[in-house]
Amino acid sequence: MLNEKVTKLLNNQVNKEFYSAYLYLYFSNYYVEQGLNGFANWYQIQAQEERDHAMLMMQYLQNNDETVTFEAIDKPSVELTGNLSPLKEGLKHEQYVTSLIHTIYAQAYEVKDFRTMQFLDWFVKEQGEEETNASDLVKKMELFGSDPKSLYMLDQEMGARVYSAPSLTL
Numbered sequence: 001m002l003n004e005k006v007t008k009l010l011n012n013q014v015n016k017e018f019y020s021a022y023l024y025l026y027f028s029n030y031y032v033e034q035g036l037n038g039f040a041n042w043y044q045i046q047a048q049e050e051r052d053h054a055m056l057m058m059q060y061l062q063n064n065d066e067t068v069t070f071e072a073i074d075k076p077s078v079e080l081t082g083n084l085s086p087l088k089e090g091l092k093h094e095q096y097v098t099s100l101i102h103t104i105y106a107q108a109y110e111v112k113d114f115r116t117m118q119f120l121d122w123f124v125k126e127q128g129e130e131e132t133n134a135s136d137l138v139k140k141m142e143l144f145g146s147d148p149k150s151l152y153m154l155d156q157e158m159g160a161r162v163y164s165a166p167s168l169t170l
């Protein structure tokens with residue numbers, strides 16, 4: 001069994017990861033409407049990754065004989081305009097998720113829950129990568145997005161992303 005507060009935070013994080021998947025599918029749908037299928041592909045794969053994160057959290061709770069509790073998943077409330085705003089919202093969201101992971105880590109640290117800290121190490125690293133990726137996308141769009149030819153090439157690049165399963169197994 002895990003610490004009660006740690007368990008509650010992990011359960012909450014399951015919901016947040018599913019929300020992230022929902023948010024990124026919302027971005028993906030938006031880019032389909034913009035005719036940018038490469039960007040749509042990139043966010044669809046991003047959504048798959050977020051679902052994987054939720055599944056890992058659930059598995060971890062279950063491996064420790066804890067109950068997985070589901071809450072309603074919020075409706076994505078961000079307003080999207082142009083081609084840049086989803087990327088900016090994506091970066092903001094990843095920074096927020098990093099803060100959530102750090103909060104769980106801090107709680108695990110407080111109660112000397114070394115097992116959860118080790119489990120979360122992967123997520124801490126993952127969040128660093130997610131923030132870098134999101135920030136790179138914002139920079140690329142700011143640099144090249146206003147030129148149609150460059151935007152086309154950027155869309156091709158985003159369309160080449162393929163899904164790969166998470167490197168963490170439990």
Ligand SMILES: [Fe+2]
Pocket residue numbers: 017020049050053097
């Ligand atoms: Fe995630």
